[in-house]
Amino acid sequence: MVGRRSAARDWPVEPDWVRTTVARVDASPKLCVLGDFAWDVLIRTNSELLRGGDTFGEVVLLPGGSGANVAVWATRCGLTTTFIGKVGRDQMGLLAREDLDREGVAHHLVESGAHATGSVAVFVDHTGERSMVSGHGADFYLLPSELPSTAISSADHLHLTAWSLFTDPPRAAARRAAVIAKAAGARISLDPGSFQMIEEMGVDHFLSVTTDLGVDVFLPNKEEAAVLTGADNPESACRVLADVYPGALIVVKLDADGALVGAAGGVHHVPPHSNKLVDATGAGDSFAGAFLSRFLRGADPVEAAEFAVRVAEWVIEHPGARPKPGPALARILA
Numbered sequence: 431m432v433g434r435r436s437a438a439r440d441w442p443v444e445p446d447w448v449r450t451t452v453a454r455v456d457a458s459p460k461l462c463v464l465g466d467f468a469w470d471v472l473i474r475t476n477s478e479l480l481r482g483g484d485t486f487g488e489v490v491l492l493p494g495g496s497g498a499n500v501a502v503w504a505t506r507c508g509l510t511t512t513f514i515g516k517v518g519r520d521q522m523g524l525l526a527r528e529d530l531d532r533e534g535v536a537h538h539l540v541e542s543g544a545h546a547t548g549s550v551a552v553f554v555d556h557t558g559e560r561s562m563v564s565g566h567g568a569d570f571y572l573l574p575s576e577l578p579s580t581a582i583s584s585a586d587h588l589h590l591t592a593w594s595l596f597t598d599p600p601r602a603a604a605r606r607a608a609v610i611a612k613a614a615g616a617r618i619s620l621d622p623g624s625f626q627m628i629e630e631m632g633v634d635h636f637l638s639v640t641t642d643l644g645v646d647v648f649l650p651n652k653e654e655a656a657v658l659t660g661a662d663n664p665e666s667a668c669r670v671l672a673d674v675y676p677g678a679l680i681v682v683k684l685d686a687d688g689a690l691v692g693a694a695g696g697v698h699h700v701p702p703h704s705n706k707l708v709d710a711t712g713a714g715d716s717f718a719g720a721f722l723s724r725f726l727r728g729a730d731p732v733e734a735a736e737f738a739v740r741v742a743e744w745v746i747e748h749p750g751a752r753p754k755p756g757p758a759l760a761r762i763l764a
Contacts, residue, residue: 448588451582459726461504462585462616464514464607465497466527466569467539468548472711474749477556489678492750493529494592495548495569496623499751502533502590506755507741507763509726512536512581514607516600520587533752534630538578542568558707558746567643572600577674582607583614587726589718592623595639596631608643619647621718625657633658648675648717651683665699668692680723683714683742689735700735703712704743712751717742720728737762 475487501513513530519541519684526547529539548567554560582588588611591632594604608618620640622628628636637658648660648671655667658674662681668690673679680692688702722739724734740762745753 431518444481451602454494457659459509459586459689460584461501461511461587461589461722462502462514463497463501463511463573463589463610464581464582464590464604465500465591466495466548466656467493467498467515468495468550468564468567468569469522469525469593470494470550470552470711472552472554472750474554475556479553479555484492487619489748490750492752493526494550494552494751496593496621496715497589498526498530498535499669499715500591500719500722502534502752503716504723505533505535505719507720507737508534509719509723512538514538514572514578514581514587516540516542516545516576518545518547518568518569518624520546521645522549538575538581540568540572542571545571551740552711554711554749560711567726570600572603574603574606577603579610582610582734583616585611585614587614587619589613589619589621589722590643591621592627592636592640596623596635599664599687601639605639605643605751612644617646619649619718619722620645620646620659621649621714622654625651626654628654628657634657637674641684643674643675645678645723647681647757648719649681649683649713649714651685655682664690668697681731682733685713688739690736693732698732698735700732700739702743704747705742706743706747708747708749710746711740711749713746715751718743722740758761 451684463558470492501511505513513535514669514758517526518537545568548569549565594600652664659670661667668680668682672692682690686705689700691698717738721734724737
């Protein structure tokens with residue numbers, strides 16, 4: 431499931447396989463991701479949380495944010511990617527720049543003196559499921575006047591998450607970015623972000639601010655697809671969404687059940703390879719970044735989804751949304 435924020439582990443030294451992967455990055459196409467960078471306080475327990483008492487577990491500070499996670503995963507998977515967001519003029523903002531630099535993600539981070547860099551508490555229970563409490567950090571205050579228009583218009587594809595659309599700001603900035611991208615001939619993908627926030631915003635309102643963006647790729651999970659269509663069956667929801675977003679490729683993330691791709695010839699099910707859930711944080715973000723890394727370079731959408739399922743499966747087997755890469759991930763990327 432896609433989360434508002436998700437986190438990553440730090441690696442001080444890049445192993446050889448990472449340098450090899452970076453060397454293979456294509457100069458074109460170029461992806462631009464607009465969205466949130468936030469720091470996650472990841473709290474993970476091996477037993478049920480004791481209400482009113484003490485529980486031992488793991489508490490770590492990790493970089494995340496749905497938009498930033500997508501940008502990092504697209505880059506890790508070999509796609510030239512630029513991230514646009516807003517951070518505070520604080521130590522966490524400086525660390526955000528260092529994190530994106532280390533990941534090889536080009537970035538345009540607007541600094542705010544009025545708001546702190548975004549943060550969120552991520553609670554991962556003993557079953558691997560996560561709950562989040564998000565603060566309204568600087569990422570919620572991006573303005574249209576702060577957009578780097580050249581970076582957006584020079585990209586081949588713009589990716590948005592609905593976390594940039596649930597409130598205004600930053601909704602006006604996200605919508606303006608879509609206009610700039612479309613005027614330059616770019617395609618747009620959208621991840622609806624959170625079924626709870628869609629319900630809070632109202633389905634009709636959500637559709638009113640997203641269906642006119644010219645979305646080319648729509649990436650909901652099964653809960654978001656159900657809320658938007660009223661269809662409990664994911665395949666039915668996939669077909670309905672194809673009518674709601676005319677001309678868009680619909681890719682529904684099914685968590686442990688793989689994914690559905692609404693491509694030419696019908697709805698195709700991409701089955702999972704494994705399901706060893708440790709931490710569901712960031713599974714949807716890694717799926718989106720991995721999918722775009724293949725699809726934008728000409729892969730068939732079903733093939734791109736098969737690759738994305740494998741990447742997301744690797745992610746949920748490790749704590750955080752951007753776990754430290756290793757040989758197993760290298761084999762998937764290869």
